[in-house]
Amino acid sequence: MNVNDELKEWMAADYTRLSKEDGDKEESDSINNQKALIQHYTESHPELCLVRHYSDDGYTGVNFNRPGFQNMLEGIKEGQINCIIVKDLSRFGRNYIEVGRYIERIFPTLGIRFIAINDNYDSLYNNSSSDQLLLPFKNLINDAYSRDISVKVRSNLDVKRRQGDFVSPSVPYGYKRLETDKNKLAIDEPAANIVRLIFAKRIEGQSNQQIAALLNQMKVPTPIRYKQESGSHAKTAFQVYSTPKWYGTTVRRILENEIYTGTMVQGKTYRPNYKIRKPVARPQKDWFRKEGTHEAIISRNDFDLVHNILDTDTHQSAGQETIYPFSGIVYCGNCHQSCNRKQTVKKNKSYFYYGCYLSNHTTCCKGFCINESYLEQTVLSTLRQYINDLTDMEQMLSHLENIPIQQAEVKTLTQEIQHAEVSLQKYQQLLSSLYEDYHEGLLNKDEYLDLKESYQEQVNELSAALDNMTTQQDGLTAAFKADTSHIDEFRKYMESPVLNRKMLISMVKKIYIYPKNRIHIVFRFPDEFEKLLHFLPDAVSDKLIAREV
Incomplete structure (x- = not known):
């Protein structure tokens, strides 16, 4: 300790920090409480003149990228302060490596006095070997505390996320x-x-x-x-x-x-x-x-x-307010590449075509095309028929529950499942009691091993059979619980006089074009309908998936 340092007036700054992320207690560690403690300390030390205040409210102590802390460093560089006072070392920071670097190397080099009140540390006086050992140890404890709190907070947030609780600080628009x-x-x-x-x-x-x-x-x-x-x-x-x-x-x-x-x-x-x-x-x-x-x-x-x-390629021409109905849907049936829309003018009248026009395509598909008006009318007619087919499917499904064969199959499966469950429970009980019989001397080792193998085989077979029957039962009853809301959506388009983008994109996945105006439509088929196809006649199932015209 230098006597002149002890007698000189110190231009001090208080530094306060609070972060919920670090697990700080709001009541005891509030910014105002920290300032009040530091103010009281300076009043009992007349050599300390409190000239600056720096604060970081809501910033973690594990790094030093904090606005208040950075402003304090600027104050040091400009010579405004030569002493820093904090409530304790944890308020200064919780990264023991960085805290040690500032307190033990940077501040002494710059002639900055550092005081941590509750840790009873003052760099002007604490230069003994025990102090040099104790300071890093306290910083290490603060660092470990921050790590422990971080793990607990993240674990708690993950639990809430799994439960479906909203934990983000920003609420989605809407x-x-x-x-x-x-x-x-x-x-x-x-x-x-x-x-x-x-x-x-x-x-x-x-x-x-x-x-x-x-x-x-x-x-x-x-x-x-x-x-x-x-x-x-x-x-x-x-x-x-x-x-x-x-x-x-x-x-x-x-x-x-x-x-x-x-x-x-x-x-x-x-x-x-x-x-x-x-x-x-x-x-x-x-x-x-x-x-x-x-x-x-x-x-x-x-x-x-x-x-x-x-996910669809929807090219839009300049000045066009909406996307063309067939944009990103029409493909070449030969090379399966997306087709382009082209315009030709004959006798001052414009005609539009979709075709495979790219120069790098093979000669088997280069140049053939289909008239847009013909494509619109054909697809519209096909979609109307498709909706009729879906309506027929809905009506057929609504009567499935009343079909005696369907009822008999479900009833038989239910009885078989109940019988299998009883048998499975029986063999599981026999298997669990075998060791007790062997332990009491009712069975010798060979008998025990033979019976155990036999019972275990029966348990495995019954378990597999039970799983298979349960799957069959779920499949049969799926038709009774079918969600046919898609059909109600499609039925709205039944009376549509023209083909529009919404109608097309709702029902059609791709349209493949071939020479001689032949087209192949692949419908955007809901998974719910696919599960039900095996209940319908093959002819109906085939035309609901894809259609050629």
């Missing part, structure tokens, strides 16, 4: 937190109506950019502006202008968000450990996904439809 449970979501109708509009316009054939332009024209607040106007302090890194605008990327993020179907998807990113702040992408198989956690804004059918649209 929802708000339920007042009675902050981990549950409720529909925010004004924003939800915009979400429904976005999905509807995309299904109608508008591009993401066109939808964004429409929302800007309607003066619809962007998601971030809407939250701010609702009293939130939300911020975003995507905002470029002072007045936020809708962009195609904003629209696409909404269209791709499965949360609008009532399904909670969380945990897409994670932090490897408590010292790494930058999130890392988590494999999709490890995401936390739970269905039916909240009310849906968009039906699953519409969401899946839009997802298919986004």
